[in-house]
Amino acid sequence: xxxxxxxxxxxxxxxxxxxxxxxxxxxxxxxxxxxxxxxxxxxxxxxxxxxxxxxxxxxxxxxxxxxxxxxxxxxxxxxxxxxxxxxxxxxxxxxxxxxxxxxxxxxxxxxxxxxxxxxxxxxxxxxxxxxxxxxxxxxxxxxxxxxxxxxxxxxxxxxxxxxxxxxxxxxxxxxxxxxxxxxxxxxxxxxxxxxxxxxxxxxxxxxxxxxxxxxxxxxxxxxxxxxxxxxxxxxxxxxxxxxxxxxxxxxxxxxxxxxxxxxxxxxxxxxxxxxxxxxxxxxxxxxxxxxxxxxxxxxxxxxxxxxxxxxxxxxxxxxxxxxxxxxxxxxxxxxxxxxxxxxxxxxxxxxxxxxxxxxxxxxxxxxxxxxxxxxxxxxxxxxxxxxxxxxxxxxxxxxxxxxxxxxxxxxxxxxxxxxxxxxxxxxxxxxxxxxxxxxxxxxxxxxx
Numbered sequence: 251x252x253x254x255x256x257x258x259x260x261x262x263x264x265x266x267x268x269x270x271x272x273x274x275x276x277x278x279x280x281x282x283x284x285x286x287x288x289x290x291x292x293x294x295x296x297x298x299x300x301x302x303x304x305x306x307x308x309x310x311x312x313x314x315x316x317x318x319x320x321x322x323x324x325x326x327x328x329x330x331x332x333x334x335x336x337x338x339x340x341x342x343x344x345x346x347x348x349x350x351x352x353x354x355x356x357x358x359x360x361x362x363x364x365x366x367x368x369x370x371x372x373x374x375x376x377x378x379x380x381x382x383x384x385x386x387x388x389x390x391x392x393x394x395x396x397x398x399x400x401x402x403x404x405x406x407x408x409x410x411x412x413x414x415x416x417x418x419x420x421x422x423x424x425x426x427x428x429x430x431x432x433x434x435x436x437x438x439x440x441x442x443x444x445x446x447x448x449x450x451x452x453x454x455x456x457x458x459x460x461x462x463x464x465x466x467x468x469x470x471x472x473x474x475x476x477x478x479x480x481x482x483x484x485x486x487x488x489x490x491x492x493x494x495x496x497x498x499x500x501x502x503x504x505x506x507x508x509x510x511x512x513x514x515x516x517x518x519x520x521x522x523x524x525x526x527x528x529x530x531x532x533x534x535x536x537x538x539x540x541x542x543x544x545x546x547x548x549x550x551x552x553x554x555x556x557x558x559x560x561x562x563x564x565x566x567x568x569x570x571x572x573x574x575x576x577x578x579x580x581x582x583x584x585x586x587x588x589x590x591x592x593x594x595x596x597x598x599x600x601x602x603x604x605x606x607x608x609x610x611x612x613x614x615x616x617x618x619x620x621x622x623x624x625x626x627x628x629x630x631x632x633x634x635x636x637x638x639x640x641x642x643x644x645x646x647x648x649x650x651x652x653x654x655x656x657x658x659x660x661x662x663x664x665x666x667x668x669x670x671x672x673x674x675x676x677x678x679x680x681x682x683x684x685x686x687x688x689x690x691x692x693x694x695x696x697x698x
Contacts, residue, residue, distance in 0.1 A: 255482035256492040258630040268549040269419045283557030284595040287345045292318030303330045306358035325535040325555030327356040339580040360531035365438035380527035386517035389599045402509040407448040412488035415582025420538045421518040429466035435521030437474040448476040455483040486661040544607035545574040561593040577611035579604040584662040617670035625664035635664035642681040
C-alpha cells in the first residue's frame, strides 16, 4: 500500500518505544475524583448536584440547554464533597465537582440502543447524553459535528488514527485491543450521517496493526465501506486539516471546517466511546492516556475514571524519579500545556501525562531571526511564521490577522525547527488572545 502525506511538517523524535507494546491497564477503584464541570468547547454548563448528594457512576451531574453543550457524569459512585474551583489541564482554575467514593460501585447507565436501527435524532441525542466530545484534544461536542447543516453534505468519515505526537500511544493500544469498537463506532457515525465511505488514517509506524483493523472491518463493519490508508509518519499528520489533505487531496479553506470539503473527522477514542454509548449505554466517564517521560519509572497506558487526580496515582500506580522531573505536560510535548504540578485531574480530552527530565525539557535562550525560512517550509498551514512573529512583536494585530494568525493550528512545528529557538507558537497563542480581545472591544463599541 502506498503512503500519503501533506506538504510541510517535521520529524520530532517519536519516543513511543517505552509504551507502544504495553497493554492498557484499567484502574476502576479510586478514592476520589475531581471532575471539571466544563470540559468541552462551547457554552458553559452548570452543576445539577449539591454538596452531600449521593451519586452513582454514570449519573449526570452537570448540564445546560443549548446546542453547544455537553453534559458531565459522575465517574465513580460516592458522595459529593465539594463544588469549587480547581486547577485544570488548561492551566486555569475552573469549577469542579469533588466526589468521594463510597465503595458501592452503583451505576446509572442509559439503556442500550441499537445504533443501526434507531432514528437519526435518537442517535444524535444518545451521543450528546453520553457526554461525548472529540477526544483528540479540542473537545468539540461530537453530536454537533455529526449534525452539519443541509448545505454541507458529508461524503467521507475519517478516523484519525495517526497519533503523531511523540510519546503518546493510547490510541495505538485502543486499536490493538479494541479494533471492533473503533469499527462499530465508525459504522454508527456513517449511518447517522448517511455516508457510504469511511477511512482510517494510520501512520506507517503503526502499519503492523493493518491486518487486525481490516479483520475487524470484515467482522464488525455491518457492511460499511471502511478502508485503511497508510500515511507517512510525520508531524502534525494527525492535525484535522493535514489528515484531510493527505487522504483526499482537498484543502480546508481559510476559516473553514472539515464539513466545507465534505469530511467529518473523529479520533479513535471518540469512535470507541460512541460504540460503548450505544452498546452499553455508558457515558464518557473513563479516559485512556499514556504516562511516560524520562522521569517516569513506570511508563504505561492507563484507563482511569474521568476526574482522577494524577498525583493520587503516585506512587502506587505511577512511580517517578521526582528529583528528575523538570516539566509536567498534559497531552503531547508539541501541543500539550506545561503544568506546575501533577495534582491536576484527568479530563475527557487528556491523551497523556508526561514527566520530562532535564534532557527532554531543555530551555534555550531566544536568538535573533536568521531569515532562514525553515519555519515557512515546515508550516503545514502554509503560513509565514517569521512574518507573523514580526507583526505580533510590533503590536500590529491587524497585520497578523491578514497574514493568517487565526489559521495557525498551534502545532509547534515552527518552534521545533527554528535554529534560533524563537518561541513562535507561544507568541501566536498570545497574539490570538489579544486579537480576540480587540475584536470583542470593537464589537462592544459598535453595539453602543
